[in-house]
Structures are given as C-alpha cells and as structure tokens.
C-alpha cells in the first residue's frame with residue numbers, strides 16, 4: 001500500500017498503540033497534522049512540534065524526561081532535505097541540540113524510512129532504562145509517497161542486551177552482606193516502578209524485614225502506611241530518616257542513583273555502611289557513591305533471585321532504634337497537603353511543580369500506590385505540573401488528579417488551563433466518561449515564599 005510519509009507516521013503510531021499525541025502545529029509538521037484523521041494513548045508519551053522554535057521549545061521537556069527516565073517519543077518537523085544546512089526558514093539542528101539529552105535521535109529524510117525509525121524509537125524509549133527519543137522528519141519525507149509494509153519495517157536493532165549483567169561472585173557477595181547485616185536499610189528508587197518490581201520488592205522487604213527509605217521519585221513503590229516505610233530520604237526528607245541511613249551497616253540501593261539531593265556531602269555519606277547497588281544502568285555504578293556489590297540488571301529479576309537467599313530477618317532491635325531516633329517535632333506548612341491526602345483517601349494522582357510545595361507534598365501526602373506522585377525530580381522543571389497533570393488525566397481518566405503548584409511555576413504554564421477547557425468536550429470520547437475538568441483539581445499554596453518556613 002502506498003502512503004505519504006505523513007500518513008505512515010499516523011499509521012505507525014496507531015499500530016504502536018498510541019491514542020493521544022500532545023503537540024503544537026507549524027509549517028514543517030503540517031503534513032502530519034493533516035494526516036491525523038483522529039486523535040490517537042499508550043504507555044509512551046508522544047509529543048509533536050514543528051521545526052525551529054517548535055523544536056527548541058521541546059528541549060526543557062526532553063531534558064526533564066531524560067533526567068527522570070520517562071519514555072517519550074518526540075516527533076519534530078524539519079525543513080525539506082534539499083535545504084538542510086542552509087539556515088532555511090525555521091531550520092534548527094534539533095538532533096545536534098538534543099544529542100546529550102536524548103537516548104537516541106535521528107533525522108529522517110525519506111518516506112520509506114519513517115515506519116522503521118518510529119518502531120525503533122518506541123523500542124529504544126521503553127527498553128532498559130527508559131528515556132526520550134527524538135525523530136526529526138523533513139517536510140519532503142512527510143510529503144513523498146512510499147510503500148507501507150509494517151512487517152518489513154521490523155526494527156533493525158542489535159540483539160537485546162542481557163538484562164542481568166553481573167556475575168555469580170558479585171551476587172554471592174551481596175547475599176553474604178544481606179545475611180550478615182545487623183542494621184540494613186533499603187534506599188528505594190524510581191527504578192522499582194519502572195521495572196514493574198513492586199510485588200518482588202515487597203516480598204524482598206518482608207523476607208528481610210528491612211526498613212525502607214524512598215527517593216522523591218521512589219514514592220509510591222511501597223505503601224506509605226506500612227510500618228517498615230520510613231518515608232523520603234535526603235535534603236528534604238525527615239532528619240531521622242537520614243540519621244538512620246548514617247547509622248546503617250548495610251544500604252541496599254534499588255533503582256536509584258545516589259543523586260546529590262539524596263546523599264548530601266559524599267565525604268560523610270553513610271560511612272559505616274557497606275553498599276549493594278541494584279541498577280539497570282551500568283553507568284550509574286560507582287558514579288557518586290562507591291559500592292561493595294553491584295547487581296547490574298532489571299530490578300524485578302534481581303530481587304526475585306535475591307529473596308529466596310535471605311536467611312536473616314530479625315532486625316527488630318534496629319527497627320526499634322530507628323523509631324526512637326528523635327524527630328525535630330516541627331510540622332511546617334503541611335496541614336493543607338495532609339488534608340488533601342485525607343480528603344482523597346490517599347487515592348488521588350498528585351502532580352506537583354517544583355519548589356517548596358513539592359517537598360511538602362512528598363512528605364505529607366502519603367502515597368500507597370505506585371505512579372500516584374508525578375513530579376520533576378532530576379531536572380526540577382518549573383512549569384511541569386499543569387501540563388503533566390493534563391497528560392496524567394488522559395492516561396488515567398477515571399482517577400482524581402490533583403495539581404499542587406507554587407504561584408511561580410503556575411504562572412509559567414497557566415495558559416494550559418485553556419487546553420483543559422478546550423479538550424473537555426472531545427475528552428470523554430477517548431475513554432473517559434467522567435473526565436471532566438472538575439476532576440483535575442488545583443491547589444495553589446497561598447504560603448509564604450519557600451525560604452520562609454512558616455506553617456500555612
């Protein structure tokens with residue numbers, strides 16, 4: 001079947017399970033907009049923009065996805081291949097610009113390459129450690145016609161890397177550490193949710209009776225109401241959680257990357273603890289914190305292998321010690337967040353922006369389920385909350401979605417309120433009978449500025 005490159009984009013996205021695309025039109029991407037017969041939602045977020053300023057406006061979003069390992073495919077229009085490199089109107093080297101902030105990016109200049117490139121983009125965005133992929137398609141490739149053959153456009157990628165990439169000796173060393181530790185503590189990160197390891201993680205925690213501290217993006221991976229859950233670690237975590245980490249004799253880091261907001265001063269970080277690092281991305285091993293055993297692999301697979309090896313689980317004296325660690329006794333500006341938590345029975349998806357309110361949310365909304373806190377962790381992108389909440393509402397139309405945003409960040413993207421209104425009527429046709437904007441709730445803390453830590 002002969003289709004234009006633009007039609008191949010639409011046909012390929014539909015076959016890849018995409019139901020929604022978020023975009024902003026412009027000259028160099030109009031052929032694709034024209035070919036979009038109906039709106040397209042899948043696990044992977046798809047965003048589309050025109051060339052030049054459209055593409056550069058995507059840069060902060062792409063960097064946010066890269067830092068937080070979010071699978072995203074961005075499609076940009078590009079000027080015709082005949083004028084590439086001539087500083088044509090709205091020409092920008094977006095693959096050059098986004099090289100360090102994408103897992104992969106590529107320029108497509110021929111209609112016949114569109115389908116395979118998009119299939120590769122989806123595979124790469126969602127494989128291993130997820131992240132953003134950018135596909136830049138020239139206008140002539142969108143307009144030209146080519147034979148569309150889905151089967152023949154199978155991605156030509158090297159064989160999938162082995163997911164577990166550590167040897168038996170390393171594994172045995174980790175098991176020995178787990179079974180001899182007196183004061184073990186888990187550092188739980190986003191990777192647990194990314195690998196779908198929540199059940200395996202809970203079994204591992206129960207088998208060893210390990211206390212669990214979470215990173216910002218790890219919140220939700222283990223129920224907040226479980227007595228073994230200590231809450232958030234790091235600069236914005238409770239002091240006693242960090243004290244427990246400093247006193248542990250074994251840290252078991254799962255799907256986290258020892259970010260500086262987690263460790264603070266590396267010279268004094270958890271000096272008395274041996275460390276096991278379970279992580280899919282080898283580049284993260286020994287990057288910030290030197291570890292004693294590195295189990296490189298998919299969190300779920302590694303945890304499923306480790307759990308049956310656990311023989312030592314009586315850490316009651318240690319857990320009593322942690323519970324007796326002194327808290328500073330203050331509850332700053334947390335009452336409203338706590339009330340939202342109570343009001344929503346902890347069941348809402350909460351999307352935060354970046355700033356003081358973000359930390360209040362992380363401490364005082366107690367998330368029991370994965371993927372119910374959506375926040376920009378690694379890049380700390382103000383303006384994130386409202387647009388991300390629109391995406392969350394599309395992906396989970398029957399969930400109550402709350403936006404917790406500061407006055408500063410709200411001003412950056414408050415124009416998206418118009419998008420909510422505009423999309424309200426077609427929205428229910430996608431999948432949501434109850435996807436009304438009233439279900440997207442906004443909390444603007446009328447609190448003092450971040451550095452004035454007073455109760456609100």
Ligand SMILES: Cc1ncc(C[n+]2csc(CCOP(=O)(O)OP(=O)(O)O)c2C)c(N)n1
Pocket residue numbers: 353354355356357358380381382383405406407408409410445448449450
């Ligand atoms: C795009 C961007 N610009 C600047 C910053 C630096 N920054 C981090 S928090 C913050 C203030 C946020 O204020 P507000 O949105 O009112 O939230 P609050 O801290 O008051 O809860 C600023 C300027 C950022 N993270 N992102």
Ligand SMILES: [Mg+2]
Pocket residue numbers: 406407408448449450
């Ligand atoms: Mg503010």
